[in-house]
């Protein structure tokens with residue numbers, strides 16, 4: 264009995280009856296949490312966070328593009344997000360002559376702000392619990408359609424807790440969003456992929472945009488006549504700084520967490536999916552890095568692709584280590600065993616776990632095939648070009664601007680060889696095998712393909728188009744067709760079928776977990792809807808004997824400075840500022856009064872539960888003022904989408920004072936401060 268009790272207690276400690284700081288909460292329901300937040304240092308009300316009757320903080324937060332967060336910081340539509348969130352825009356305005364990636368960009372007037380076709384920001388107008396309507400038989404699509412009010416808004420109904428709850432989200436979407444400023448990458452991406460997902464961190468990961476609207480302050484396509492958007496609400500900026508223990512809140516759009524999945528999913532991630540995907544991306548990255556090192560033009564062309572590939576690649580490695588360290592699979596198995604004992608005499612829950620396990624077993628080969636398809640087939644960019652070319656009005660400019668057929672060819676040779684080796688025979692198109700046999704090797708086949716295809720360069724494509732060539736006959740397109748057929752006939756159908764079954768079962772399992780642990784508060788998994796996370800500024804204990812402080816400074820930038828290492832090449836201007844201690848109003852004393860040490864704060868960490876999509880999110884203090892911009896998590900947090908460990912999980916933010924310092928001292932753009940509001 265004793266032993267049982269012990270196991271039981273340990274289990275519940277894991278499942279998190281009340282785990283400080285874990286969770287991402289719906290703003291409209293934040294009333295449930297507000298007392299706890301206030302007891303931890305929040306001084307505003309639930310209405311201040313989310314209200315449909317008056318301006319509230321939600322009106323100052325946007326979904327930036329399709330996967331980041333941004334916040335408004337002026338009455339004239341000025342917006343902050345991360346450098347890595349604006350990266351592809353900054354890159355697209357860059358060339359060897361105007362290299363904004365390397366040198367930074369500072370618009371000196373409104374006229375110089377740069378439009379970004381395709382970029383949008385979405386403001387949440389309102390959210391509404393529609394569970395009863397859905398359960399009464401109304402269609403999600405109809406509810407969303409009605410909420411769009413003839414195109415005035417965009418809207419969607421999203422499932423929470425695996426369909427145990429449904430919410431309608433209504434957004435106002437602005438499509439004229441201009442680039443105002445970006446620091447040089449040696450600040451905005453300082454530490455690069457070497458420091459990515461790590462602490463201590465010294466990245467000034469911010470960029471500045473401005474939202475434009477028509478004369479009536481309504482969304483409008485880009486036009487010279489548009490004017491800066493006047494938001495209902497924008498953030499006051501706090502220059503007071505942060506102390507260990509200070510309350511922090513993050514308001515943003517976290518993308519995906521999977522907190523309530525079974526051990527099967529974690530096992531799949533850890534033992535099947537991650538290893539294969541990591542290996543494939545290692546091959547692509549090595550190829551891209553070598554090409555970038557050999558040619559500065561390629562460095563720019565492949566900057567954004569490189570960053571994207573490397574980001575998940577590194578995260579998966581940390582995630583696997585974290586899942587191992589925490590023993591998440593074993594803990595989930597133990598939890599499932601307890602759940603099953605409890606469920607055995609509850610007919611509604613008795614079968615759910617065995618059925619989930621069985622469905623996952625059946626899913627495994629299809630899930631692997633899908634991973635291989637996306638990481639070892641589709642990643643060859645020629646495949647996108649080939650299918651795009653069959654469309655009448657393909658605008659090929661953006662594609663070829665950032666395309667090197669040589670790199671693509673080198674990648675194809677490696678990843679297709681992996682596909683041929685690792686995919687089950689039934690998932691390999693006969694045409695693919697025939698081609699390899701015809702030429703004798705994957706490499707020879709790829710060489711022939713790149714020689715014969717008409718879409719390997721813009722010149723070839725345009726010449727072929729002018730000559731009326733049928734792109735459906737292109738050898739690259741034949742591969743696309745062969746693989747899509749396999750995907751459609753052998754993979755997706757079965758995969759989707761099993762996956763819907765699994766989702767249905769989770770509906771029951773989720774409900775079951777809630778009944779099993781009635782005291783526990785379950786946050787809804789992230790799904791790229793607006794959420795609030797809260798916690799406090801905290802360092803943490805790392806490996807044996809290592810304690811991490813909660814903040815970094817410019818001294819750390821200079822410690823890392825090494826001109827010959829791309830990721831650590833500090834800009835000369837910053838070296839000069841450091842040498843002369845020309846910190847202006849941004850200097851702080853981290854020493855004592857007798858023995859002062861003048862420095863500039865750079866980044867800080869806190870215990871907020873965040874995930875991908877939270878990049879660019881405002882980090883807010885107890886008064887609702889802006890302390891920093893969230894941009895990452897620490898190495899020991901990379902598994903937090905599956906298991907959150909409050910001892911070590913930390914989000915990383917760039918201190919707003921470092922943002923202001925950079926605007927002022929590096930950009931010489933302190934005129935931007937005129938439209939901001941500060942609390943000092």
Ligand code: ARG
Nearest residue numbers: 347455456459460570574895
């Ligand atoms: N790890 C952060 C996030 O997931 C930042 C990524 C951008 N930085 C980079 N070096 N790739 O998006």
Ligand code: ASP
Nearest residue numbers: 874875876877878895896
């Ligand atoms: N860097 C991530 C993002 O881009 C944030 C995270 O995963 O912690 O959203």
